[in-house]
Amino acid sequence: MQQSPIFNTAGxxxxxxxxxxxVLRNTYMLLSMTLLFSAITATAAIFTNAxxxxxxxxxxxxxxxxxxxxxxxxxxxxxxxxFALTGFMGYTIGPIINVFLQTSAGSQIVVQALAGTGLIFxxxxxxxxxxxKDFSFLNSFVFAGIAIILISIVANIFLKIPAxxxxxxxxxxxxxxxxxxxxxxxxxxxxxxxxxLATVTLFVSLYNIFLSLLNILGFLSGxx
Numbered sequence: 001m002q003q004s005p006i007f008n009t010a011g012x013x014x015x016x017x018x019x020x021x022x023v024l025r026n027t028y029m030l031l032s033m034t035l036l037f038s039a040i041t042a043t044a045a046i047f048t049n050a051x052x053x054x055x056x057x058x059x060x061x062x063x064x065x066x067x068x069x070x071x072x073x074x075x076x077x078x079x080x081x082x083f084a085l086t087g088f089m090g091y092t093i094g095p096i097i098n099v100f101l102q103t104s105a106g107s108q109i110v111v112q113a114l115a116g117t118g119l120i121f122x123x124x125x126x127x128x129x130x131x132x133k134d135f136s137f138l139n140s141f142v143f144a145g146i147a148i149i150l151i152s153i154v155a156n157i158f159l160k161i162p163a164x165x166x167x168x169x170x171x172x173x174x175x176x177x178x179x180x181x182x183x184x185x186x187x188x189x190x191x192x193x194x195x196x197l198a199t200v201t202l203f204v205s206l207y208n209i210f211l212s213l214l215n216i217l218g219f220l221s222g223x224x
Contacts, residue, residue: 023187024129026195030082031202037083038090038203045094052095061088069200078196086203093211100214105221113213120209121202124177128184135185138178145175166219169212176205176212 044050053061065085072078100106128135149171156164183201186192 019193020188020190023193023195023198027187027198027202030079030195030199034082034086034199034203035206038086038093041087041090042094042097045091046098046101049098050091050095053092058092061092066200069196073194073196082196082199085200089203089207093207096211096214100218103218109214109217109221112217113210116213117206117210120173120177121180121206124180125184128181128188132188133185134189135178135181136189136191138182142175142178142182145171145178149175162219166216169215172208172212173216176208179205 062085065081065088069078069081069085072081097110100109103109149168152164152168152171156168180202183192183198183205187198192198
């Protein structure tokens with residue numbers, strides 16, 4: 001007996017909803033675990049008084065592990081690659097946090113940056129989940145913003161103007177917030193079905209927001 005198109009549509013919608021919920025669940029679960037793991041590696045770097053990784057080493061390590069994660073995203077090895085990447089990023093942030101902890105208001109700045117990062121993430125993710133709006137229109141904004149930030153970073157290597165550094169941090173926060181809305185919306189509307197890639201995108205956004213808040217709060221406190 002031929003099945004009614006109505007039932008076919010309902011079944012397809014239900015399957016799509018289940019798939020979306022699975023990706024969301026796996027993404028947030030993996031994100032939670034990678035955040036915990038990066039906190040452990042950052043703590044290890046702090047307690048061992050690790051020295052900052054050089055710019056070349058940072059670029060090679062980050063993009064090398066990011067490339068590996070993308071290549072392995074459709075296999076079980078992708079999980080290992082994600083932890084390697086986020087663990088590396090956590091380790092690189094340890095020496096930066098250590099610098100702040102040596103200042104009078106350092107502990108307060110770090111706590112405020114952590115709280116601010118968490119508040120921004122939960123607010124944006126919650127809004128995207130509840131409103132179910134399609135934020136794909138942010139794609140061009142994100143692309144243009146990243147290009148402008150990269151140009152500003154290169155320019156400030158030579159200019160070394162604190163105000164530009166502060167503006168770059170503010171821009172990083174804005175772009176990273178847009179990416180969180182964009183990525184969450186993409187999962188909801190079926191544009192992203194790989195929770196490993198979704199996790200990496202959200203993790204990098206949180207990493208950038210936290211670093212930006214550290215820089216901004218440090219500047220405002222006079223300890224930067």
